[in-house]
Amino acid sequence: MAVFTRVTEPELISWLDDYSLGQLLELQGIASGIENTNYFVTTSNGRFVLTLFEKLAASELPFYLNLMSHLARHGIPCPSPVANRHNQFLSELNGKSACIVSRLSGKSLMNPEVIHCAAIGGMLGRLHNAAQNFAETMPNAHDAMWRARAAPQVTPFLSPPDVALLESEVAFHEKHTLAALPQGVIHADLFRDNVLFEGARIGGLIDFYFACNDSLLYDVAITVNDWCMGVDSILDEARTQALLQAYHAVRPMQKKEYIAWPIALRAAALRFWLSRLYDMYLPRENELIHAHNPDQFKYILQRHIAANSNVIWL
Amino acid sequence: MAVFTRVTEPELISWLDDYSLGQLLELQGIASGIENTNYFVTTSNGRFVLTLFEKLAASELPFYLNLMSHLARHGIPCPSPVANRHNQFLSELNGKSACIVSRLSGKSLMNPEVIHCAAIGGMLGRLHNAAQNFAETMPNAHDAMWRARAAPQVTPFLSPPDVALLESEVAFHEKHTLAALPQGVIHADLFRDNVLFEGARIGGLIDFYFACNDSLLYDVAITVNDWCMGVDSILDEARTQALLQAYHAVRPMQKKEYIAWPIALRAAALRFWLSRLYDMYLPRENELIHAHNPDQFKYILQRHIAANSNVIWL
Numbered sequence: 001m002a003v004f005t006r007v008t009e010p011e012l013i014s015w016l017d018d019y020s021l022g023q024l025l026e027l028q029g030i031a032s033g034i035e036n037t038n039y040f041v042t043t044s045n046g047r048f049v050l051t052l053f054e055k056l057a058a059s060e061l062p063f064y065l066n067l068m069s070h071l072a073r074h075g076i077p078c079p080s081p082v083a084n085r086h087n088q089f090l091s092e093l094n095g096k097s098a099c100i101v102s103r104l105s106g107k108s109l110m111n112p113e114v115i116h117c118a119a120i121g122g123m124l125g126r127l128h129n130a131a132q133n134f135a136e137t138m139p140n141a142h143d144a145m146w147r148a149r150a151a152p153q154v155t156p157f158l159s160p161p162d163v164a165l166l167e168s169e170v171a172f173h174e175k176h177t178l179a180a181l182p183q184g185v186i187h188a189d190l191f192r193d194n195v196l197f198e199g200a201r202i203g204g205l206i207d208f209y210f211a212c213n214d215s216l217l218y219d220v221a222i223t224v225n226d227w228c229m230g231v232d233s234i235l236d237e238a239r240t241q242a243l244l245q246a247y248h249a250v251r252p253m254q255k256k257e258y259i260a261w262p263i264a265l266r267a268a269a270l271r272f273w274l275s276r277l278y279d280m281y282l283p284r285e286n287e288l289i290h291a292h293n294p295d296q297f298k299y300i301l302q303r304h305i306a307a308n309s310n311v312i313w314l
Numbered sequence: 315m316a317v318f319t320r321v322t323e324p325e326l327i328s329w330l331d332d333y334s335l336g337q338l339l340e341l342q343g344i345a346s347g348i349e350n351t352n353y354f355v356t357t358s359n360g361r362f363v364l365t366l367f368e369k370l371a372a373s374e375l376p377f378y379l380n381l382m383s384h385l386a387r388h389g390i391p392c393p394s395p396v397a398n399r400h401n402q403f404l405s406e407l408n409g410k411s412a413c414i415v416s417r418l419s420g421k422s423l424m425n426p427e428v429i430h431c432a433a434i435g436g437m438l439g440r441l442h443n444a445a446q447n448f449a450e451t452m453p454n455a456h457d458a459m460w461r462a463r464a465a466p467q468v469t470p471f472l473s474p475p476d477v478a479l480l481e482s483e484v485a486f487h488e489k490h491t492l493a494a495l496p497q498g499v500i501h502a503d504l505f506r507d508n509v510l511f512e513g514a515r516i517g518g519l520i521d522f523y524f525a526c527n528d529s530l531l532y533d534v535a536i537t538v539n540d541w542c543m544g545v546d547s548i549l550d551e552a553r554t555q556a557l558l559q560a561y562h563a564v565r566p567m568q569k570k571e572y573i574a575w576p577i578a579l580r581a582a583a584l585r586f587w588l589s590r591l592y593d594m595y596l597p598r599e600n601e602l603i604h605a606h607n608p609d610q611f612k613y614i615l616q617r618h619i620a621a622n623s624n625v626i627w628l
Contacts (some may be wrong), residue, residue, distance in 0.1 A: 020444035022436055022564075035351045044436060045389050057429065073383070075359050075364040075396040075414075102387075109617060122336055130334035168494050189457045201358065244480050250336075 003029040005037045005052045005094050012050070014095050018084045021045045029080025032193075035209060037096070040103065043219070047103040049079065051106070052096040055086060055284075059099055063138045064208050065089040066186060068101065074130035076123075077104060077204045096144060104275030106203025114242045115200050117227050121243035123202050124223055128216050131185035132146070132302075140212040141269050144174060153278040158305055162298065166277075169270050169301065176263050178215035181256060186219035187211055191226045217257045220247055221264035222271070223300070227301055233299035237263075262308035273297035317343040319351045319366045319408050325353070326364070327588050329407050330396045333414070335359045340377065349523060351410070356419065357435055361417040363393065366410040369598075370523060370526065372569075378454045378522050379403040379447070381499060388444035390437075391418060391518045418518025420510030426555045429514050431541050435557035438504060438537055439515050439564025442530050445499035454502070454526040456486060456585050468591040480591075483615065490577050492529035495570060500533035501525055505540045531571045534561055534583070535578035539614055547613035548621075549579075576622035583618055587611035 013024050022044025030049075031040040037052040053061060065081045069089070072080035079101035081089040089099050109116055151170050155163045187194075189210040196204040218241075228243055230236035247253070257264075276294035283291060327338050336358025344352040344363075351366040367375060379395045383403070386394035393415035395403040403413050423430055465484050469477045501508075503524040510518040534557075542557055546548035561567070571578075590608035597605060 010496045019389060020440040022440055043389075044433065045391055045440070046515075048389070053467075069387070072394070075362070075416075077355075077359055080386070080394075083445065085443065087386075100387075107354045114481060119358065126334040126336055126359070127401065133399065201360075250616075298404075 003031075003037050003039070004054050005096050007037075007039060007050070007052070007094060011094060012039075014100070015091070016043070018086070020085070021048065021100070033207075042102060042254050048082065048100045049103045050093075050098065050100045052093060052098045056097075056238065058097050060089075060138065061090055061099075063136050065213055066100055066136055067134060068208050070134045071130055072102075075206060076127055076130050077202060077208060077264065078208065079104060079204070083123075089300060096260060098169065104196050104204025104206065105197040108193045108195065110192060110199045112192065112239070113285065114238050117239040118242040118246040119200065119202050120190070120195065120223060120227055121220075121246030121248075123186070123205065124220065125247045127187060127205065128184055128219070128251050132177060134185055138185075138212045140214045141210075143214075144177070147173065147270070147274060150274055150278050154274070154281050157281040158277070165298070165302070166274070167265065169305075173263070173267050173270065178218055178260055178264055180266065181215040181217050181260055183213060184216050184303065185211060186214050186216060186222075188219060188222060189213065190223045192221070193264075215264070216251070217253070217264045220244070220270035221261070224295075225265060225268050225272075229300065233303045235295070262304065265304045266301060266308075269297050269301035273301055274308060286305055286309065317345075317351050317353070318368050319410050321353060321366070321408060324355075325408060329405075330357070330361050332400070332405065333396060334399070335362065335396065335414070347521075355414060362396065362414045363417045364412065365415045365594050366407060366412045369611075370411075372404075372411050374452065375404055375413075377450050378525060379413055380450055381448060381490075381525055382522050384446055384448045385441065386416075390441055390444050391516060392522065393418065393518070393520060396597070398448060406477030417522065418510050420512040422507045423511045424506060424507065426506065426541055426553070427549065428552050430511065431553040432556040432560040433514065433516050434504070434509065434537060434541055435499065435534075435562075436564050437519065438501070438534065439525050439561045440496055441501060441519065442533070447498055450524045452499075452527045456502075456524075456589060457528075458491070461487065461584070461588060464582075464588055464592050465567070468588070468595050471591070471595040479612070479616070480588070483619075487577070487581050488585065490531055492526070492574055492578055492581065495529040495574055496568065497527060499525060500528050500530060500536075502528065502533060502536060504537045529578070530565070531567070531574060531578045532581060534558070535575070535582035539579060539582050539586075539611075544615065547610070547617045576618065579618045580622075583611050583615035587615055606620025 009027055009077050013026055016024060024043055026042040028040040030040060033124060035055050038061060039050040041048045041050045068078050069079045069081050081101045083089055084091055090097055098304050147170050151166055194207045224240055224243055226236050228239040273294055280291045280294055323341055328367055330338060338357055340356040342354040344354060350368055353364040355362045355364045381396050382392050385392045395415045396414050397403055404411055461484050465480055503521060508521045509516060529550055529556055538554055539559055542549050542553040587608055590606050590611060595604045
């Protein structure tokens with residue numbers, strides 16, 4: 001259960017006094033999510049999501065909320081933060097920083113087909129384009145420094161072959177970075193559970209709390225590694241091509257991005273293998289029950305390495 | 315037909331290149347409306363309304379668009395203007411200033427009941443509250459000066475009793491103004507056709523192109539004159555009370571506003587009687603076919619005067 005901080009109806013009604021959202025009609029805790037407390041909130045004005053931030057630093061929150069507001073303003077279907085009467089997105093509720101955002105319609109899709117991957121590719125391109133004139137920046141918390149720090153912390157728990165794989169892959173990405181590729185604000189976590197579909201149309205992109213500045217191609221690789229993955233941890237060719245072609249049609253990829261594509265796929269797989277290892281062996285409080293299996297991304301990483309072992313790197 | 319300026323699919327696709335809204339899926343002209351050209355536009359990102367401004371001065375448009383954006387940001391269900399890649403709401407399409415805004419769901423309600431009037435009252439209060447920290451201002455184009463200028467232009471077309479009524483009423487409001495009442499941004503045209511309902515819930519308020527700064531009570535009176543009107547041009551008591559009580563619960567009315575209420579109802583009725591007379595007898599090009607019958611508001615005005623003839627004015 002992801003309601004870490006309970007909010008009662010009277011508490012919420014009092015908090016909503018500072019907003020122009022009308023009467024509270026329904027309040028319902030959301031079970032998913034491991035970083036924040038979330039509630040569905042229905043008022044006279046419509047359907048919203050209330051979030052109490054449990055772990056994110058208060059200083060980082062304006063970036064995420066202003067980013068969502070910026071993207072919504074540009075017509076990207078993402079949660080739009082609601083301002084209170086002091087014109088602020090953030091205020092305090094039960095001792096936590098809290099915000100309320102518009103609730104989007106649609107459902108997550110667990111078995112996406114080619115048409116959905118094409119929709120995702122196009123939308124990711126539009127997200128990258130729309131974020132180009134967003135003025136604020138946020139470094140990627142899961143960067144090379146994080147890898148260098150986290151890897152030695154998990155190796156004591158791993159088998160010798162896994163230690164060897166992890167260490168050689170961390171070393172590989174030290175040498176082969178994506179820093180020379182086009183940069184921008186990326187979602188950085190556009191997995192299937194963070195996209196709501198209405199039929200074949202995307203109703204919403206959600207959960208922007210890993211968004212940061214990094215290589216755009218890296219974001220594409222994170223997305224492809226989830227949406228286009230087939231059996232045996234090998235990318236499904238039709239879905240991968242559909243996603244990349246739709247992305248390219250919106251934000252044309254440069255030649256150096258094509259060349260770096262295998263590296264981006266490996267970097268994206270390493271990011272989630274390592275963070276899942278970390279969450280499994282060094283869990284924060286309340287988090288263990290939600291830990292994903294790290295092996296999935298180890299296999300994906302191994303397959304990417306095998307598939308591209310004959311490529312000559314830059 | 316309210317499509318004064320035709321927009322073809324290739325023209326719109328080219329214009330949309332500057333936005334992050336994805337592929338054009340559908341373009342459909344909207345027949346209603348007398349001030350602008352409107353199209354329903356569906357893209358990969360969702361449902362929108364395209365507006366080409368035919369009559370409004372370009373200098374006034376930022377006020378309306380920024381107001382809608384401000385209200386949407388505060389959770390009021392109103393059209394949210396979409397910014398292009400230059401972060402602008404306005405740009406040019408086929409020689410006209412144009413914008414694209416989110417499309418709201420719901421349908422206009424022609425026979426509202428008590429529950430709907432209560433919903434409208436609460437929403438109007440929230441709109442007034444949410445607009446309190448909107449920084450831009452717009453004078454009311456239909457103010458006392460407009461009345462003084464427009465009335466002599468239509469009297470040549472009226473019967474002697476109507477001339478007498480119009481002239482005495484214009485003189486009355488010269489003496490009894492609402493200027494001392496709480497002021498703010500008002501919608502100024504919240505008639506039934508400018509509200510979309512989804513069941514008993516308001517899905518959206520639309521058409522903010524008469525919005526301006528004026529007495530909040532005057533906006534309530536405009537709204538009541540439409541939503542709560544019964545047969546024989548007499549206000550339906552149950553609907554009127556429901557609207558006023560719901561409004562008061564959100565934005566408590568002051569004693570001086572209660573005292574001025576009969577004046578506000580008359581001022582609101584006069585505004586639409588006079589503008590409809592003007593549109594009927596001095597129509598602008600393309601406008602005649604849409605002219606409303608002015609008599610409806612003459613009867614409403616007469617009933618308001620009769621109902622309150624025993625009130626001693628301030």
